[in-house]
Amino acid sequence: MLVLSADVASAADESVREKAAQCTPCHGEAGASQTENTPSLAGQPDSFLQWQLVFFRAGSRKSEVMQPIAEQISNEDIRNLGTYFASLTPPKASTPDDNPDLSKKGAEAAAGRRCASCHGDTFAGSKAVARLAGQREDYLTKALHDYKSNVRVGGGVAAMAEVAYPLSEEEITALAHYLAHL
Structure with a gap:
């Protein structure tokens, strides 16, 4: 039974990573954005991430890119993506402070x-x-x-x-x- 539970957990983790991979083109590898005006998601608080997806899905937060994506995400996916990105190491400043x-x-x-x-x-x-x-x-x-x-x-x-x-x-x-x- 323990092996089955581990297999189920592993499959769930893989499913979340697959869904999170769809975020990579804009929000970057491991949630560290390299795209102008696009936030890094790594290390953001879980609840914050979940609420932002809910706001995009509901249309109360506007984005031509995010709104159609969020409309396709289930509540379970929102919870899982929030947990996943929150678990990643947040980005550090990409360059030393030059000013x-x-x-x-x-x-x-x-x-x-x-x-x-x-x-x-x-x-x-x-x-x-x-x-x-x-x-x-x-x-x-x-x-x-x-x-x-x-x-x-x-x-x-x-x-x-x-x-x-x-x-x-x-x-x-x-x-x-x-x-x-x-």
């Missing part, structure tokens, strides 16, 4: 906007709150602009809109740079 002064300004902006109160002291996120540390800089910039302009909705949208709306272009650039290099 420590900009990172310092970003750290000041993060402290001033109380980003750590939701995203955690290390910006690793938790539960339904995104991991920001090591995320692609271009994607972080895009996400902040989307929240600022109310293009992006989903969990925490009121808090994010309130935080992002007063940000200057310089603060958005600094925040994205700082977080990407953590």
Whole structure:
């Protein structure tokens, strides 16, 4: 019976890896994106990933690419994909910080906007709150602009809109740079 359970678990793991492989062209090998304006999924909190797929599927989060994909994903697949990507090692900054002064300004902006109160002291996120540390800089910039302009909705949208709306272009650039290099 134990062998049968192991075989079933192995088949389930393989099924999840096959479904996750469909995400690779955009979100990268092992969930580490190399695609402009596309987030890395590796190490994102499980609940956060699940909610984003639900938001895409419901159409409350807009994406011409993600919405049709999410519409085809079952609730079980959403749970399994969330668990799978959350289990992967999150990406580290792809390049050394070439602008420590900009990172310092970003750290000041993060402290001033109380980003750590939701995203955690290390910006690793938790539960339904995104991991920001090591995320692609271009994607972080895009996400902040989307929240600022109310293009992006989903969990925490009121808090994010309130935080992002007063940000200057310089603060958005600094925040994205700082977080990407953590």
